[in-house]
């Protein structure tokens with residue numbers, strides 16, 4: 011099956027998106043193959059043969075047009091089914107916000123990702139915030155709330171393993187969430203053309219267990235607390 | 245189809261919608277113009293509604309000049325209507341004179357607009373000052389370009405209709421001029437009065 | 440209206456350069472479009488080579504820096520949509536065919552028509568000149584989203600994007616003039632007896648395309664002016680620091696951008712709709728149904744644009760409504776496709792080159808159509824957006840109308856345009872190469888998209904997930920396909936040149952077709968019709984019981 015082509019799935023909603031991709035592909039794939047077969051069949055079956063004239067079928071009555079309209083109504087039904095199946099997935103991922111365990115501000119700029127952690131007080135834009143460039147750490151199994159901003163031009167936060175993509179827009183702070191379900195190192199990519207360095211704008215995502223995450227937090231806070239400025243929204 | 249229908253079709257006129265081609269073209273042209281100004285007006289209204297603070301900028305537009313220009317444009321539209329009437333009646337010199345009056349209205353409009361721009365720019369209200377002024381210059385500027393375009397067309401038509409050539413064009417340029425007028429009637433309250 | 444008909448122009452300049460004859464203007468658009476297709480095709484070659492051999496010097500171009508790569512991608516898209524699809528499908532075909540098909544001596548406004556071409560040519564020169572200015576051509580993608588394109592500080596060159604905007608604006612002005620001509624001509628200059636619903640599908644679809652274009656382009660014209668002011672005057676329409684909003688431009692762009700898809704698609708479908716009945720010897724299936732489906736498509740195309748912006752930062756609650764409209768637009772399109780297929784049913788099909796390309800267009804378009812459902816489903820789009828899946832999808836959706844239908848049109852109407860037949864054997868070879876290599880180029884991209892390969896990157900090896908043999912192999916396949924596709928056009932170009940010089944002379948009606956353009960000599964003289972034709976019936980009376988022959992021209996007296 012083609013889903014083996016998809017990248018590793020490492021978030022709570024990754025499998026739902028994958029399932030949807032398979033679902034849509036199966037439905038439209040079946041339609042595609044059937045239509046293609048019909049096209050080839052019609053073309054070959056009714057190729058020119060001496061002594062077999064074409065039929066005169068202008069199809070100007072509904073009865074005859076039904077040949078086309080009925081399949082189209084069926085298509086309409088399938089369309090609506092697909093949307094009905096897909097809408098809840100979208101709703102869960104982009105329209106709802108489960109209670110979060112961690113908060114991170116992600117900022118795109120030409121050509122790097124910066125990650126701002128709120129520090130012990132759990133509040134961004136306070137004195138104990140700290141900043142990491144090009145590597146985001148998150149605890150496994152925890153709901154992470156991110157606030158996505160951009161400093162200069164459009165970027166797009168693209169973490170294939172999490173099935174997470176969201177454009178970052180200057181002047182806006184866009185909230186979203188994910189729950190990484192598998193420990194490991196993944197790639198964070200920019201998916202929106204953002205200038206010469208676009209290709210090189212990538213960084214890492216480290217999904218680790220609570221202990222390792224705590225230790226990483228402590229080490230970052232220890233080194234950065236003194237020099238922490240006031241990173242934050244413009 | 246029987247023979248009489250065939251005979252009727254031979255030598256018949258071209259099939260059309262019953263609207264002169266020039267007028268039809270003008271309507272379609274204006275339809276695309278409406279999508280330009282309509283788009284801009286929609287954006288402006290949405291933004292203006294979200295930003296009541298633009299009012300403090302909008303008070304610096306010169307209402308009296310805007311009002312004067314509204315009157316000027318309306319009057320010039322009237323003479324365009326009269327010019328159309330005269331052209332229909334076959335009184336081409338009169339039509340040309342009336343078009344000339346409309347043209348004069350355009351000149352006055354542009355002079356007033358130029359006065360406003362220079363005044364505002366001297367007072368520091370340049371396009372880059374704030375979003376309100378950006379929109380102000382964008383919309384009035386685009387409108388002024390349309391006024392200039394209409395005047396060029398009107399001038400050409402004035403010269404030809406004097407000699408009795410293409411009198412139907414008086415109507416078409418008149419339709420265009422009404423459109424320019426209507427756009428202004430949207431812009432005037434939005435940019436000047438709503439402060 | 441067309442006073443010029445009474446005194447044909449004299450001299451080389453008057454006849455071939457500054458001509459107001461719709462047929463000459465059509466050829467001017469045609470050759471300019473073909474030239475630009477070669478430029479756009481060359482850029483595609485550069486893209487494919489760079490992705491397969493990143494960092495290496497490309498024969499014929501040289502080393503591609505990341506700066507250049509973005510410009511190459513941007514210009515490839517811009518040229519193929521605005522300088523190939525539009526001039527060839529809309530301007531060239533509509534110019535040539537509308538007057539001939541409705542029995543008119545020329546367009547309603549021949550001089551406006553000439554002006555349209557010259558403005559278009561100017562826009563072409565402006566666009567091409569942007570390659571050579573300091574800082575290079577525009578490099579912000581064919582959508583030119585601000586803030587990237589809003590300031591030289593973000594995208595390098597001061598000139599590139601400004602010239603891009605200027606060129607696009609001039610081009611729009613040219614097509615507005617053309618569009619007015621197409622609409623008024625079709626509405627007001629039909630031969631006696633030709634009711635609106637006696638017009639060939641081609642004319643109808645061109646008219647709907649022109650109307651959709653004229654009604655959708657306004658906001659983008661405004662947006663282009665705003666972007667230019669942002670760059671040159673320092674306004675901040677799209678600059679958040681000045682209170683502007685980058686997303687506003689996206690809305691203006693896609694309000695036009697999505698209807699634009701249908702502006703290109705409909706004329707292509709018009710070509711297919713002309714060719715299928717002729718080579719099946721059967722009336723088109725459900726003439727009115729097809730035309731009504733186009734109306735619905737045209738109207739609906741105005742309310743789907745935000746499907747390009749599901750994850751762009753718009754309110755997520757907008758996604759599902761726009762997704763429903765998007766998915767629904769598949770229904771009228773499906774009606775058209777199925778009606779075309781039903782035209783074959785119980786026909787007598789002759790596989791001449793125009794028919795091969797028409798059938799090929801349908802076969803390829805089916806895949807482009809169904810994969811639109813993937814992209815139009817917001818939750819699936821989270822993964823697929825900005826990946827090669829999207830690239831594969833829109834190439835599958837647009838290559839059928841822009842290239843397959845265009846080739847079909849060339850093989851079909853070339854005799855009428857130039858008075859000579861194109862060579863069948865070369866034509867069949869051209870079709871086989873084009874069909875095979877087109878699929879070889881773009882099928883792998885669906886898989887690349889499923890692997891999460893994003894668009895517009897100059898070097899896949901930068902990414903851990905893409906640094907593997909699978910990705911490399913797929914890029915290889917696509918590149919071989921692209922080179923094959925480009926080389927596969929050689930038979931066509933050879934065919935054009937050879938046939939122009941010594942092709943078989945074409946008779947007036949070589950395909951035994953019904954529409955009015957086949958009632959005049961090939962090529963038609965100045966003024967088209969020696970006697971005003973009179974129309975007695977619709978355009979698709981093939982194998983009609985009323986006639987002993989298998990066709991019944993629109994103007995044959997009953």
Ligand SMILES: [Cu+2]
Pocket residue numbers: 164165166200201202203204205207208209211
């Ligand atoms: Cu980027």
Ligand SMILES: [Cu+2]
Pocket residue numbers: 696697700743744746747
């Ligand atoms: Cu679209």
